[in-house]
Amino acid sequence: MKRILHTDPGPASRAGATSTAQRWLGIAAGLVLVLGASLVIAADSSPVTSLASPNAAGINAAGINAAEIDDLGQVADFSLPSAGSDRTLKQVSMGASDRADFTVLCFLGTECPLAKVYGPRLQSLADQLATSGVAFIGVNSNIQDSVDEIRQYAADHGVSFPIAKDHDRLVALDVMATRTPEVVVVDRIGRVQYRGRIDDQYQPGIARSEATVHDLRDAIQALVDGHDVATPRTTAVGCLISLPKPTGRQEQVDAPVTYCDQISRVLNQHCVECHREGEIGPFALDDYDEVLGWGDMSIEVIDQGRMPPWHAADGHAELANARLMPESDKQLLRQWVDAGMPYGDVADLPEPTSYVVGWQLPREPDLVLAMSKVPFEIPASDTVEYQYYVVDTGFETDRWVQAAEVIPGNRSAVHHSIAFVRPPDGADLSQIGLLSAYVPGQRRSPLPVGYAQRIPAGSRIVFQMHYTPTGKPESDITKIGLVFADADSVTHEVISMGGIEQEFEIPPHASDYVVEGRIHGFPRSGELLSIMPHMHLRGKSYQFRSESDDATETLLDVPHYDFNWQHNYELSKPLPLADVSRLSFAATFDNSKANPFNPDPQEYVTWGDQTWQEMAVTFISVAIPLKHTSDSAPTPSDPSTKQAAQQRKESQQRKDEAFAKADKFVESYFQRFDHNSDGFIVEEELPHSVRIFSFGQFDHDRDRRISRDEIRTEAAQRFD
Numbered sequence: 136m137k138r139i140l141h142t143d144p145g146p147a148s149r150a151g152a153t154s155t156a157q158r159w160l161g162i163a164a165g166l167v168l169v170l171g172a173s174l175v176i177a178a179d180s181s182p183v184t185s186l187a188s189p190n191a192a193g194i195n196a197a198g199i200n201a202a203e204i205d206d207l208g209q210v211a212d213f214s215l216p217s218a219g220s221d222r223t224l225k226q227v228s229m230g231a232s233d234r235a236d237f238t239v240l241c242f243l244g245t246e247c248p249l250a251k252v253y254g255p256r257l258q259s260l261a262d263q264l265a266t267s268g269v270a271f272i273g274v275n276s277n278i279q280d281s282v283d284e285i286r287q288y289a290a291d292h293g294v295s296f297p298i299a300k301d302h303d304r305l306v307a308l309d310v311m312a313t314r315t316p317e318v319v320v321v322d323r324i325g326r327v328q329y330r331g332r333i334d335d336q337y338q339p340g341i342a343r344s345e346a347t348v349h350d351l352r353d354a355i356q357a358l359v360d361g362h363d364v365a366t367p368r369t370t371a372v373g374c375l376i377s378l379p380k381p382t383g384r385q386e387q388v389d390a391p392v393t394y395c396d397q398i399s400r401v402l403n404q405h406c407v408e409c410h411r412e413g414e415i416g417p418f419a420l421d422d423y424d425e426v427l428g429w430g431d432m433s434i435e436v437i438d439q440g441r442m443p444p445w446h447a448a449d450g451h452a453e454l455a456n457a458r459l460m461p462e463s464d465k466q467l468l469r470q471w472v473d474a475g476m477p478y479g480d481v482a483d484l485p486e487p488t489s490y491v492v493g494w495q496l497p498r499e500p501d502l503v504l505a506m507s508k509v510p511f512e513i514p515a516s517d518t519v520e521y522q523y524y525v526v527d528t529g530f531e532t533d534r535w536v537q538a539a540e541v542i543p544g545n546r547s548a549v550h551h552s553i554a555f556v557r558p559p560d561g562a563d564l565s566q567i568g569l570l571s572a573y574v575p576g577q578r579r580s581p582l583p584v585g586y587a588q589r590i591p592a593g594s595r596i597v598f599q600m601h602y603t604p605t606g607k608p609e610s611d612i613t614k615i616g617l618v619f620a621d622a623d624s625v626t627h628e629v630i631s632m633g634g635i636e637q638e639f640e641i642p643p644h645a646s647d648y649v650v651e652g653r654i655h656g657f658p659r660s661g662e663l664l665s666i667m668p669h670m671h672l673r674g675k676s677y678q679f680r681s682e683s684d685d686a687t688e689t690l691l692d693v694p695h696y697d698f699n700w701q702h703n704y705e706l707s708k709p710l711p712l713a714d715v716s717r718l719s720f721a722a723t724f725d726n727s728k729a730n731p732f733n734p735d736p737q738e739y740v741t742w743g744d745q746t747w748q749e750m751a752v753t754f755i756s757v758a759i760p761l762k763h764t765s766d767s768a769p770t771p772s773d774p775s776t777k778q779a780a781q782q783r784k785e786s787q788q789r790k791d792e793a794f795a796k797a798d799k800f801v802e803s804y805f806q807r808f809d810h811n812s813d814g815f816i817v818e819e820e821l822p823h824s825v826r827i828f829s830f831g832q833f834d835h836d837r838d839r840r841i842s843r844d845e846i847r848t849e850a851a852q853r854f855d
C-alpha cells in the first residue's frame with residue numbers, strides 16, 4: 136500500500152517516519168477495514184409517518200389460500216402507495232392484468248445494513264433485465280420506515296424501480312417474506328418461482344469479499360430461458376421485518392414489562408451508546424417508534440451474541456470496559472417483544488440521558504492540534520490510500536498528557552484515525568508512541584489519577600488517516616485534543632508497546648494454525664493496563680498469557696476473534712509485572728473454507744499489512760512508576776535499588792547478546808544478497824519473496840537501498 140505523507144511546513148519536517156514509527160505505522164495501517172461495514176451513521180429517527188389507509192384493500196386474502204398451487208405459494212394482487220424515488224407514481228400495483236412475465240418483489244428496509252448494500256445491486260440487475268420482461272418492485276413493510284425515509288433511501292442508493300409502502304405489512308405476510316433484503320420472483324399468473332437471498336456474500340454478521348453464488352440472477356436466467364429454477368428456495372440473510380402487530384402506544388399501560396418502565400432502561404444501558412443519532416449504530420434505539428420495528432431483530436442479534444459487541448470470554452482477568460448484558464436483561468427484552476411491545480405509562484420513562492457533545496475529555500483540552508490547516512478532500516468513490524499528516528507540537532520541554540482524544544472532522548468519511556507521537560531522534564525505539572485513536576465504537580477509559588503519557592520535547596504528532604468514500608465528495612480536518620497533567624502530580628508514566636510475530640506461513644486449508652508471540656523487554660517495574668490483539672481476516676481466536684516462575688495465567692481469551700471489532704481490553708485492576716517472567720500470546724488462524732471471511736483458502740499466507748495477508752500482533756499499555764527527584768534518595772542497600780541495578784544489568788546483557796546475534800545475521804545477509812559487494816542491498820539483488828516481505832521493513836529511510844545499520848537495528852530488536 137502506498138502511503139501518502141503530509142508534513143507541516145516546519146523547517147525540520149522530514150518526510151518518512153523514524154524506523155520504529157514507520158514499522159508501527161505499517162502495522163497500524165493493517166487496521167484496514169476495522170469496522171468496515173459499520174460506518175453507518177444512524178438515520179434521522181423521525182417517527183413513522185402514518186399514511187391515510189392505503190389502497191391496500193387490493194390484497195386478496197384468498198391469495199394466501201391459493202398458495203396450494205405449489206409449495207412456494209401464490210401472490211395476491213396488490214396496489215399500494217409509492218414511496219420510492221418516483222414522486223409522480225402514486226400507486227405501485229401488481230395485478231393480473233399488468234403483470235410482467237416475471238416480477239421480482241424486493242423487500243427492503245431503509246436502515247438495515249444489508250438492505251443498503253443490496254439496493255444498488257438490485258437496481259443494476261433491474262437495468263440489465265429491463266428488456267427481458269422482468270420487472271422489479273420494491274416493498275417496504277417496516278413499521279419504522281416513513282415514506283420520506285424510503286424516498287431518501289432510494290435517492291441515496293440509486294434505486295429507481297418503484298418502492299411500495301406496505302403499511303399494514305400485508306404483502307409481507309401474504310408472500311411470507313420475513314427479512315430485508317429478501318426477494319420473491321413471481322410469474323405472470325402470480326406463482327412464486329423463487330424466494331430467498333440475492334446471492335451468498337453475507338451470513339449473519341459476516342461478509343465474504345464477494346459472492347460466489349448468484350441465486351437471484353441464476354433463477355431469473357433459468358426462468359427467462361424457460362427452465363425450472365434449480366434452487367427455488369434459499370434462506371434470506373438480513374434484518375427481520377417485525378410482523379406481529381405491536382400493541383401500540385395507548386394500550387396495556389399496566390403490562391408487567393413496558394417500554395417506559397424497564398425496556399428503555401435496558402436499551403439505554405446496553406445499546407444506545409452506539410444506537411442513537413450521530414453514532415455508529417445504523418439506527419436509533421432511544422425512540423419507541425423506532426424500537427418497535429427492531430424488536431424481533433434485537434432479540435436475534437442478542438441471542439447470536441452479536442450485540443452488544445464484545446468478544447472476550449468470562450473467567451479471566453476482569454475487564455473494565457466489558458460490554459456484558461446480564462441474562463435477566465435479555466429475558467426482560469424477550470418477554471416484552473413476546474407481549475407485543477407495550478408502551479406503558481409515560482410517567483415511568485427515565486430522565487433523558489444527556490450525552491457529551493464534542494470533547495469527551497475530563498475537561499476542555501489545553502491544546503488542540505489539527506492534522507492540517509487545509510482539509511483533505513475525499514473523493515466520492517474509489518479507495519483512498521492511507522494519509523499521514525505530521526504536525527509539530529512545538530514543545531520545548533517534555534509534556535505530560537493525562538487524556539487525549541482524536542475527533543474526526545467528518546465522521547461519515549473517517550474510518551479510523553490514529554495519533555502517534557514521533558519523538559525526536561534518539562528516543563527509545565521499543566515504544567510505539569500510540570497517543571490516542573478514533574475507532575468507531577471504542578471508548579478509552581480515563582487513566583487513573585497520577586497516570587500520564589509523556590510527549591518528549593521536540594516531538595511531532597503523526598496522524599494516520601483512513602478514509603472511506605461515502606458516495607459523495609467529502610472533506611475532513613481531524614484534530615487531537617490534549618489535557619496536560621502537572622509534572623509534579625504524575626506518579627506513573629504510561630507507555631504503549633507491542634509484540635509482533637512475523638515469521639509464519641499459514642498453509643492452505645489449515646483451520647487451526649497457531650502463531651505464538653511475546654512482548655519483549657517489558658518493564659518489570661511496571662503494571663499492565665490493557666491488551667489489544669490484532670489479526671486480519673483469518674484471525675480465529677486469541678489468548679494472552681502472563682507467566683511467572685510458578686504459574687501461567689491466561690489473562691485474556693478471545694474465543695471468536697472478529698476483525699470488525701478491534702477491542703482494546705482494559706484490565707479492571709492493573710497487573711504488576713514484577714514477578715512476571717514472560718508475557719506471551721497465541722494467535723490462531725483459520726485458513727480453511729469454513730472461515731467465511733477467508734479471501735482464499737488456497738493461499739500460503741504470510742505477514743503483510745493488507746487484509747488478505749496476516750498479522751500476529753498485540754499492543755499493550757504499561758504504567759511505570761516514576762521516582763521523583765524530590766523523593767529521598769534510596770540508600771544503596773535498599774533492596775529495590777539493588778533489584779533495579781540487577782535488572783539494568785540483565786537488560787544490558789540481553790541487549791548486548793541481541794546485538795551480537797544481529798551482527799552475525801547482518802553479515803550472513805550481506806554475504807547472501809549483496810551481489811556486487813558495494814555495501815548496500817538494492818531491491819534487484821533480492822529474490823522475489825524476500826523483496827516483497829523484507830525490503831520495506833529494512834529500508835527505514837526509504838532511500839530504496841538497505842544498509843548494514845538498517846538491518847542491524849531491525850534485527851537487534853527481533854533478537855531481543
Ligand code: HEC
Pocket residue numbers: 172173174175248339340373374402405406407408409410415416417429432433434436437442443444458460576577
Ligand atoms: C459499540 C457499539 C454498539 C453497541 C453497544 C450496540 N450496537 Fe448494534 N450495531 C452496531 C453497529 C456498528 C451495527 C452495524 C453493523 C454492520 O454494519 O454490519 C449494529 C447493528 C445492529 C443491528 C442490525 C443487525 C445487523 O445484522 O447488523 C441490530 C438489530 C442491533 N445492532 C441491535 C443492538 C442491540 C439490541 C444492542 C444492545 C443490546 C446493540 N445493538 C448494541 C453497534 C453497536
